[in-house]
Amino acid sequence: MSIRRTTLASRVGLPVAVAALLVFTLFPVYWMISTALDPKASLRGSDVLPSGISFEHFTYVFDKGNFGTYLLNSALVGLATIVAAGLLSLFAAIAVARFKFRFRTSVLIMILIVQMVPLEALVIPLFIQMRDYDMLNSLLGLSVVYIALSLPFAIWTLRGFVATVPKEVEEAAYIDGASWPRMFWSVLLPLVAPGLVATSIFAFITAWNEFVFAYTFMKGSDKYTAAVGIYQFFGENSTAWGPVMASSTLVTLPVMIFFVVIHRKLGSGLAAGAVKG
Amino acid sequence: MKETLVEGGPEAPARRGPPKSDGGAESARRRKKLVTLTRPWLLLAPSLLVLAGLLLWPLIQVGKLSMQDYEVKFGGGVGTFTGFDHYTDLLSSSLLWKTVLPNTVFFAIACVGLTVALGTLVALLLNRLGAFWRLICSIAILAAWAMPAVTGTYVWIWLFQPQDGMVSQIAGSLGLIDPETTNWFTERGPFYAIATLNVIHHGFPFVAITVLAGLMTIPKELYEAGELDGANAWQRFWNITVPTIKPVFLVVTILSTIWDFKVFTQIYLQPGGDGSNEDVYNLGVFSYIQAFAKNDYGTGAAAAVLLTVLLLLITVVYIRTLFRQGEEDL
Numbered sequence: 001m002s003i004r005r006t007t008l009a010s011r012v013g014l015p016v017a018v019a020a021l022l023v024f025t026l027f028p029v030y031w032m033i034s035t036a037l038d039p040k041a042s043l044r045g046s047d048v049l050p051s052g053i054s055f056e057h058f059t060y061v062f063d064k065g066n067f068g069t070y071l072l073n074s075a076l077v078g079l080a081t082i083v084a085a086g087l088l089s090l091f092a093a094i095a096v097a098r099f100k101f102r103f104r105t106s107v108l109i110m111i112l113i114v115q116m117v118p119l120e121a122l123v124i125p126l127f128i129q130m131r132d133y134d135m136l137n138s139l140l141g142l143s144v145v146y147i148a149l150s151l152p153f154a155i156w157t158l159r160g161f162v163a164t165v166p167k168e169v170e171e172a173a174y175i176d177g178a179s180w181p182r183m184f185w186s187v188l189l190p191l192v193a194p195g196l197v198a199t200s201i202f203a204f205i206t207a208w209n210e211f212v213f214a215y216t217f218m219k220g221s222d223k224y225t226a227a228v229g230i231y232q233f234f235g236e237n238s239t240a241w242g243p244v245m246a247s248s249t250l251v252t253l254p255v256m257i258f259f260v261v262i263h264r265k266l267g268s269g270l271a272a273g274a275v276k277g
Numbered sequence: 278m279k280e281t282l283v284e285g286g287p288e289a290p291a292r293r294g295p296p297k298s299d300g301g302a303e304s305a306r307r308r309k310k311l312v313t314l315t316r317p318w319l320l321l322a323p324s325l326l327v328l329a330g331l332l333l334w335p336l337i338q339v340g341k342l343s344m345q346d347y348e349v350k351f352g353g354g355v356g357t358f359t360g361f362d363h364y365t366d367l368l369s370s371s372l373l374w375k376t377v378l379p380n381t382v383f384f385a386i387a388c389v390g391l392t393v394a395l396g397t398l399v400a401l402l403l404n405r406l407g408a409f410w411r412l413i414c415s416i417a418i419l420a421a422w423a424m425p426a427v428t429g430t431y432v433w434i435w436l437f438q439p440q441d442g443m444v445s446q447i448a449g450s451l452g453l454i455d456p457e458t459t460n461w462f463t464e465r466g467p468f469y470a471i472a473t474l475n476v477i478h479h480g481f482p483f484v485a486i487t488v489l490a491g492l493m494t495i496p497k498e499l500y501e502a503g504e505l506d507g508a509n510a511w512q513r514f515w516n517i518t519v520p521t522i523k524p525v526f527l528v529v530t531i532l533s534t535i536w537d538f539k540v541f542t543q544i545y546l547q548p549g550g551d552g553s554n555e556d557v558y559n560l561g562v563f564s565y566i567q568a569f570a571k572n573d574y575g576t577g578a579a580a581a582v583l584l585t586v587l588l589l590l591i592t593v594v595y596i597r598t599l600f601r602q603g604e605e606d607l
Binding site for chain 1: 433
């Protein structure tokens with residue numbers, strides 16, 4: 001009795017649930033891309049299919065909107081963030097996962113606490129500091145902020161990865177006479193590489209997606225990042241939806257490709273963290 | 278991910294140096310001790326410097342600013358100490374109690390509740406699907422997750438745009454609203470309903486994937502035993518699933534709470550959210566507008582401190598939960 005009910009429920013219920021999930025998750029993505037391609041974007045209304053396919057909004061955002069520069073700015077800032085945050089967080093993660101020292105727990109708790117600080121609390125003093133040191137409108141200044149923002153999370157994640165490398169592997173390397181730097185390079189690094197990839201991607205996405213700091217600090221329009229660059233097409237009363245959605249697509253697609261490519265690693269990374277729970 | 282925190286974290290052992298050579302040389306041993314003492318700090322130093330300079334120091338500064346009237350002067354700013362004036366003004370304003378705090382708190386509660394509920398349902402669904410459909414659904418979830426807050430917000434605005442937005446037109450053609458006169462964004466309720474939809478769409482994938490990872494660790498035998506005992510689906514969920522992966526639920530709930538209290542971009546970008554409509558202020562937007570649109574850095578800083586204190590209280594709960602669930606300490 002109960003078995004038959006289960007099969008009936010799965011025959012009807014599962015496909016309905018899957019369909020609902022797919023519509024809810026993908027419709028906004030579809031709507032963004034199809035509006036970007038629709039030459040009559042702003043008149044779409046409730047037409048589910050675009051009135052035609054054209055790339056005119058994409059060429060418009062590059063030609064008139066300077067969007068190429070913004071994408072490049074975002075990529076530069078993201079790259080700087082990956083490299084610096086990856087390196088610094090790896091060192092810190094090794095320190096907290098491998099060594100026992102005084103104030104270790106305090107350091108970990110401090111890292112946890114600074115992660116909770118709301119951006120809006122930081123944006124006011126950082127803006128004043130940056131202005132006083134003439135660092136507004138500087139891609140370097142923005143990168144440094146993003147490095148700080150990605151660090152706590154990266155340290156916590158990598159700490160888990162470093163901790164899962166068996167101590168015996170390291171000890172075996174020592175017995176074979178390896179020095180610490182050598183052990184780091186040829187034993188530890190390859191083993192934590194998946195974790196490093198995961199944290200780097202998250203650091204990159206933090207920098208790529210961030211809006212508040214970029215919007216507040218970057219006022220010279222050739223210094224915008226892509227996430228802020230969309231704002232210029234957005235008007236309170238008359239919005240050019242074609243360019244807004246075309247530039248949104250350009251910001252979103254790289255992240256989506258990233259996520260899909262690494263989704264296995266992402267899953268195992270998440271699982272590695274949650275399994276013990 | 279953040280849920281690495283779920284682990285109690287194995288106690289980091291003191292690293293054992295290379296096997297003792299001869300053990301006779303006192304100075305060598307002392308040097309080794311010095312290296313052991315300083316090495317972790319050398320490794321930590323760059324990170325701690327960055328965190329102290331860019332997160333901790335500004336946090337102290339915002340506390341200082343909140344007790345000042347700050348004026349921008351040529352070549353820098355000048356602060357005049359005003360004590361707790363900004364706080365008393367803020368805490369006695371009806372805008373805070375009638376608009377800003379209710380918006381912040383109710384919005385966060387709605388977002389957290391719905392995100393965790395939907396995320397859990399989707400995790401349960403994924404757990405029952407075959408490999409193929411699980412992959413398809415996972416990729417769809419990733420797409421929602423990967424959509425940046427900024428672009429996601431623009432899409433939701435476009436869908437609900439007065440007159441020519443898709444939802445407005447459909448609701449108009451069904452006779453529910455008059456699309457010529459209805460503006461979803463001018464009133465608190467609809468404004469925050471749209472923002473909630475946006476935050477859930479962006480936030481539930483994290484919950485779904487984390488809970489799924491937890492679900493996969495539950496032994497099937499538990500459910501078989503439950504079924505033999507005649508437990509129905511709800512009872513099996515409530516008495517087996519929830520207790521077994523309770524730590525996962527705790528962490529995703531607390532993390533979502535922290536994130537949803539400080540939602541800024543999604544509110545600021547919605548029409549009227551940039552300060553032109555006081556009814557839709559939340560604490561973050563209020564702080565930002567005071568500082569950057571009204572040049573009242575002191576009040577902005579006081580609001581920022583208030584938000585930080587709220588989040589710190591939640592963080593304390595978070596840390597205590599982590600400590601309690603780890604077998605050993607951090």
